[in-house]
Amino acid sequence: MNEGTSSLTTAFTSLNRPGRLRARAVGRYGWWLCLLCLCASPVSAAKLEDRIVAVVNSDLIMLSELKRDLFPDQERLRKLYQGEELERRIKTAEAMAVTKLIERKLQLQAAQKKGLDVSDQEVVQAVEEMKKQGEKIDSTDPNTARSVREQLTLMRVVDREVRGVIMVADSEMKRYYQEHRDRFAYPEEYQLSQILIKPRSQEDRAIAQGRAEALLATLKQGESFEELALRFSDGPDASRGGRLGLVRQGELIPVLEQALTALQIGDITDIVETPEGLHIVRIDDKKPRQFRPYEQVKTEIQSLVFQQKTEDQYQIWMADLKNKAYIEIKF
Template sequence: MNHRLHVVSTRLRAILRMSAGTRPDSAPWTRPLIGWLVTGLLLGVCAVTPLTHPAEAAKLEDRIVAVVNSDLIMWSELKRDLLPDQERLRKLYKGEELERRLKTAEAIAVTKMIERKLQLQAAKNKGVDVSDQEVAQAMEEMKKQGEALNSTDPNTARNVREQLTLMRVVDREVRGLIMVAESEMKRYYQEHQDRFAYPEEYQLSQILIKPRTPDGLSAAQGRAEALLATLKQGEPFEDLAIRFSDGADASRGGRLGLVRQGELIPALEQALTSLQVGQVTGIVETAEGLHIVRVDDKKPRQFRPFEQVKAEIQTLVFQQKTEDQYQIWMADLKNKAYIEIKF
């Protein structure tokens, strides 16, 4: 399939990603393929070897790469699918690393093509069809979205028809079977509560001491230590900030105002984690200088209520269940299929 032809919609992009077998929490795509080879679910499989260099390949006649039930995958198809990835990889890598990544790309491409054949066969067996009018409408919509389509090329219409068919058969065999219960959403909320938390908020004040010469860090450290000692003796933080801080907020008594967790420099964020209201950090060094920070107020992390995030959770659970069901469906198609890799 021509990879320059983009998918019709976000749903179609998700379906095609699933057909590559890539999930954030799944094993590498190669693991199921290797598993089939070992257990014999792929019948009559020959050793998988890397494709020849394009210059050498041009001298070879087209040949069968894989048999998927009654369909063939030809070397010319695989070469066309691989070309964009090969060009990208050759710009980024060299030597053994390039060869390793090319082999991986070849195996990924073969797996995707086998899965695509199986899905299209399933669509045909189930009577899933896409009309010429639907193909034309999809192409018009893609053009409106800025896709560069060659409408006179028959391969373009065929590719669009295939993509629409893939989307439709997955909708029927996978997405249409998914239901999300209230209990599942509540369980997801409890197990992923951090995802629905508001960040902690701080009201902060600081004294910033900057080195006054390129090699003046030691002198700045001495000044900061003296100020910290004065603070411990009870001198008002605001007075010291006005008199000695090099920060832009010095005239306001060092008040930084409201700062949310994640907005601070990591070193300062870490120093504030265990402090209570009214407490002061030690001397924290950053690229900006030496900081002494006081926590004026602290709003603990709060969680968005379930009812507020219910629709969001429903979408997340639906997506997860769809991916799981898709993997089950694909495994069933593969287990029932005759698949022979010949290259």
């Protein structure tokens, strides 16, 4: 008896043997941890023929399926890593791939139980649409139709069992709006002018510091900011009297933004040092951040809440499928 036959016999025997492992879902990441332990032993060169990786109820997941799904990730990882780090990342990818294959089998089984079929015509239409979008696929390859049918089935069962049971109430959207108001705010806006002094070299830094301090003192005595910027600024905006124009919160580097926080219109910062040089900045105008009205962002919030509830419901659904399933990992 060859190894493939032996593994197949073992798998079916284990389904009927009392006391055998009945894997329970402990969450997506719990599965990964379990699988990582099971992936510790590398497959020897003598055992590369197809064999069983996992049993999911009455379905088998074969090594060939795992290798097919894992191939793109392996190629990407081999370009980025080597040695022990490569081996560790490949094992993590293997664990994730097995988890995805198990979940796919469970979803396809759920679709079959619900009688969610995909017609040949739907498959043909999907393939033609993919071609129109520029995807290179061989419509004469039977594997193409099988893969497309499978993907359409998965979409259909998730639509029914997950998205189809979700409703978003207005009260949920209003609560989300109150809890995430910062997300729906227009940022604070500034009209700024600056004088920039650039040290020409490391030795020139002390001289530049002295120039900046002298300019700051002159400004505090009431000298024209625009005039000093025209004469002494090294910035690209010097010819405009140092006017930077409109700047929104988050667009400045943090040290400059921090210097502006407590200032009012007409105020001037102390000397602020950045990699570009020494800055003296004036706030010419300031517009506080404004919150977008609820009615204006209602549709956006509905989409965000629906997405979050979809993710939560998907996890609940998958946990239920795993809890009710016989799953044995042989990888």
